[in-house]
Amino acid sequence: MPIYSVVGTQWGDEGKGKLIDVLADSADYVVRYQGGNNAGHTVVVGDEKFVLHLLPSGVLHPRAKCLIATGVVVDIPVLLREIATLQAKGVATDHIFISDRCHLIMPYHIKLDELKEQSHQKIGTTKRGIGPAYVDKYDRCGIRMADLFNDNILYQKIKENLSHKNLILQHIYQAAPFDADLLFEEYRQYADLLRERVIDTRLEMQNALHNEKMILCEGAQALMLDIDYGTYPYVTSSSPTVGAISVGTGIAPQHIKRSYGVMKAYATRVGEGVFVTEQNNDTGAYLRNKGNEYGATTGRARRIGWLDLPVVRYACQINGLSDVVMTKIDVLSGLDEIQVAVAYRCGGDHPTRNIPADLSYPNADISAVYETFEGWNEDLSAIKNYHDLPPACRRYIEFIEDYLQTPLTMISVGPERNQNIFKNGSIK
Secondary structure (H helix, E strand, O other): OOEEEEEEOOOOOOOHHHHHHHHHOOOOEEEEOOEOOOOOEEEEEOOEEEEEOOOOHHHHOOOOEEEEOOOEEEOHHHHHHHHHHHHHOOOOOOOEEEEOOOEEOOHHHHHHHHHHHHOOOOOOOOOOOHHHHHHHHHOOOOOEHHHHHOHHHHHHHHHHHHHHHHHHHHHOOOOOOOOHHHHHHHHHOHHHHHOOOEEOHHHHHHHHHHOOOOEEEEOOOOHHHOOOOOOOOOOOOOOOOOOHHHHHHOOOHHHEEEEEEEEEOOEEEOOOOOOOOEOOOHHHHHHHHHOOOEOOOOOOEOEEEOEEHHHHHHHHHHHOOOEEEEEOHHHHOOOOEEEEEEEEEEOOOOOEOOOOOOOOOOOOOEEEEEEEEEOOOOOOOOOOOHHHOOHHHHHHHHHHHHHHOOOEEEEEOOOEOOOEEEOOOOOO
8 A cells, every 4th residue: 555645835824634634534643744833723613623643634534543754853741641632532542653753842042042032033933843853853863752761861861961052051052051961850750651652664664665555654844944955044954745654754765656746726934034915914814814814833923925836846856746635715705806827937037937045135126927817706604516617727827737737636615624626536
């Protein structure tokens, strides 16, 4: 049985959680492979809304084992709170497991992230400590989940890290240092709380493939926040691409057979960085309010823009997407005109569909080339059949599909798991 993957094609917040929830109904495993609790996946079931930051979005399906794989950085208190919140709502959690190779987000990572964001180096992070945790991972001084079960190693690593981190805190930021003994006592207690959940997720997935189980891998964030291919430096600290699945899980790439890219019918982003199609005007305010565009993790108001097709095309190419899923098409209802970016104009150059490495250079000398479409007023939320959509809406969708040269398999017309139109056959 092959691996299916779900990734974002814009700047995140496209609605990946909903698609994962739809697909997880048939999955034996749902796997997070990168990022940390800077993600925010929202799943609506009836009148109940679940906002997941660290746990895989398939957690609401108890038949599927939910794995937090090696490439994820884990804030243990956040993990335990998310599990406790689900348990309080009557959701089973005994199917959640964590890789013994996951790196930990420590309290000093969070403090350093907060302090750096308050300084002149602000890039708009969620201040969750994700970047500093990945820095320690690649600096080879990180603390891993397996270290919780060896007191000597855990204490030594905490002490060695604080010998350096406390100097930065005290002498660069004039902040209070951390106490190694207190931190050790806190974290050694987590071993007993997590002992039954910490496993070798790579081996678990390898055995699952051997036994022809269906595995669904979900990315956090999206292509334009990728550490290499996003709007650097205003990006996340990992790679939310299909290619990163192999690195984050330890499973060879030939097992990945179908890759879904999720795109919003318009564009949003949070934090700093270039946003070529941004609409900081009444149209942007309309879409923000109608689409409830506020961060699931931070509550921040999202920046709003017209759909940027060069960005989505770029994501299709890098990820090798087999399918695209469009969300929030219903939010566009009520607009007289809808614009879509089809190219960029950089200075006096001819329009290009390519995404330059530095979108901010030369400053303020890049603009979008738009196609304009007739809007529609109909309520789409109850539509189940593609041909029942308003003609103007279908023209918009078909133009996008033709531009991307990738099938638009599912169109979401509302937040609930059953508000979907399947355009090109089965999603599974």
